[in-house]
Amino acid sequence: MREQVTKLVVKNTTSLKETIEAIDKGALGIALVVDEGNKFCGLATDGDIRRALLQGFTLEDKIEAVMQKNPVIAKTTTPRSTLLQMMSERIRHIPLLDEQGEIADLASYLHRVTLPVAEPEVGDKELEYVTECITSNWISSVGKFVTQFEEEFAHFCGTKYAVATSNGTVALHLALAVLGVGAGDEVIVPTLTFIATANTVTYTGAKPVFVDSEPDTWNIDPEKIGPAITPRTRAIIPVHLYGHPANMEPIIELAEKYNLYVIEDAAEAHGATYNSRIVGSIGDMGCFSFFGNKIITTGEGGMITTNNKEFEQKARMLRDHGVSPDKKYWHPVIGFNYRLTNIQAAIGVAQLEKVDRVLDRKREIAMFYNSLLKDVTGITLPPEASWAKNVFWMYSILIEEEYGIGRDELIAKLKESGVDSRPVFYPIHTMPPYRQDIVLPVAEELGSKGISLPSGIGLKDEEIERVASLIKK
Numbered sequence: 001m002r003e004q005v006t007k008l009v010v011k012n013t014t015s016l017k018e019t020i021e022a023i024d025k026g027a028l029g030i031a032l033v034v035d036e037g038n039k040f041c042g043l044a045t046d047g048d049i050r051r052a053l054l055q056g057f058t059l060e061d062k063i064e065a066v067m068q069k070n071p072v073i074a075k076t077t078t079p080r081s082t083l084l085q086m087m088s089e090r091i092r093h094i095p096l097l098d099e100q101g102e103i104a105d106l107a108s109y110l111h112r113v114t115l116p117v118a119e120p121e122v123g124d125k126e127l128e129y130v131t132e133c134i135t136s137n138w139i140s141s142v143g144k145f146v147t148q149f150e151e152e153f154a155h156f157c158g159t160k161y162a163v164a165t166s167n168g169t170v171a172l173h174l175a176l177a178v179l180g181v182g183a184g185d186e187v188i189v190p191t192l193t194f195i196a197t198a199n200t201v202t203y204t205g206a207k208p209v210f211v212d213s214e215p216d217t218w219n220i221d222p223e224k225i226g227p228a229i230t231p232r233t234r235a236i237i238p239v240h241l242y243g244h245p246a247n248m249e250p251i252i253e254l255a256e257k258y259n260l261y262v263i264e265d266a267a268e269a270h271g272a273t274y275n276s277r278i279v280g281s282i283g284d285m286g287c288f289s290f291f292g293n294k295i296i297t298t299g300e301g302g303m304i305t306t307n308n309k310e311f312e313q314k315a316r317m318l319r320d321h322g323v324s325p326d327k328k329y330w331h332p333v334i335g336f337n338y339r340l341t342n343i344q345a346a347i348g349v350a351q352l353e354k355v356d357r358v359l360d361r362k363r364e365i366a367m368f369y370n371s372l373l374k375d376v377t378g379i380t381l382p383p384e385a386s387w388a389k390n391v392f393w394m395y396s397i398l399i400e401e402e403y404g405i406g407r408d409e410l411i412a413k414l415k416e417s418g419v420d421s422r423p424v425f426y427p428i429h430t431m432p433p434y435r436q437d438i439v440l441p442v443a444e445e446l447g448s449k450g451i452s453l454p455s456g457i458g459l460k461d462e463e464i465e466r467v468a469s470l471i472k473k
């Protein structure tokens with residue numbers, strides 16, 4: 001037991017007076033009561049004791065007489081996300097008991113004085129499926145969960161096929177490799193995105209060509225793609241940034257006109273829709289990430305979705321060292337090891353079971369933020385085009401400096417109050433490896449004014465209110 005928790009423990013025969021002293025020393029406002037066998041038997045808050053004294057108990061009475069005999073408790077193995085759901089303004093501490101019923105630790109709401117921008121939510125199902133991998137010994141990249149995860153994810157996206165990869169970055173690299181993109185080629189990408197979108201193009205030897213964003217969606221501006229196309233252009237990678245789908249129709253039209261491929265970078269937008277079509281099913285291939293802060297997670301992980309059988313088969317082959325599908329250990333081409341493990345896929349299967357709830361809560365959080373921030377001068381709320389369903393991966397807004405403080409100052413102020421936030425992505429053409437003497441004004445403005453706020457689905461409404469009121473202040 002942690003020393004901090006030891007201080008809170010008293011015997012059931014302890015007097016109210018001594019219990020008050022223990023509560024005072026522990027500084028959490030509660031005492032944990034154990035019986036003569038050292039098993040947990042109750043909990044007392046300073047409020048419980050105060051009420052008892054008002055009712056006529058004396059300081060010499062035993063704590064046993066006034067303690068809560070059936071408080072909320074949990075096991076040491078209870079997942080953190082479940083504990084958070086069990087807590088509230090009223091229940092701020094939950095004793096964690098071991099197999100013997102002895103106190104092993106205390107879970108406290110106070111641990112959440114810092115609100116993270118994002119956090120994974122893994123629970124009992126994930127544990128159950130991962131345990132199955134361990135007990136059955138299927139822990140590497142072959143196993144039933146990999147196949148199941150691929151099939152169910154394809155179903156989720158409405159595509160015929162899905163190929164799991166070890167992360168989202170290599171999903172993009174693999175998709176480019178499938179298309180044979182390489183040295184001498186150009187690939188069009190938005191400048192406002194996570195750096196991986198551009199890096200994967202560079203890995204192939206091709207050159208990423210950066211295009212500005214449109215103010216209405218923050219995504220690649222289809223009107224600015226045309227002028228960026230050259231005879232060397234092979235593909236376009238629209239990114240569905242922060243969960244808002246890119247404007248796909250004009251992008252697909254351009255691709256058809258100039259004979260280009262379209263790879264959707266859907267790493268941040270699982271379940272988002274463009275005119276009712278789910279992202280990842282619109283271009284030639286879609287690429288997803290299951291990193292810890294994404295909509296659903298496998299720790300690290302990725303996926304390629306496609307309706308093209310040839311692409312699927314090539315992706316499988318290149319994912320596995322370019323091995324021949326018909327002849328083991330025969331490698332007609334150079335491939336990679338980009339496989340996902342059965343353990344990761346097991347987590348993914350459990351995450352997919354609850355993806356609808358995750359997406360509902362994401363939207364709820366965004367709508368609640370919107371309602372709290374909509375009338376604040378100097379704030380632009382996140383976009384949602386009429387044809388789009390934004391899944392609000394990270395709730396992001398724009399801050400106009402002239403109405404108060406600037407974005408970076410706001411991030412620092414929020415940090416002081418225990419609220420994590422982060423700037424939206426810096427446009428890639430402004431960073432050292434890709435620095436270019438060009439101006440892409442919309443992306444540069446979004447990049448300088450945008451801030452992403454805590455958006456994890458474990459957030460409670462009162463925590464969202466706290467963030468909103470800090471911003472208003």
Ligand SMILES: *Cc1c(COP(=O)(O)O)cnc(C)c1O
Pocket residue numbers: 167168169170193194196197239265267268288289290291300301302
């Ligand atoms: C997260 C992300 C990636 C990369 O995914 P990883 O799984 O972290 O490798 C690629 N593109 C975008 C837009 C992302 O947000």
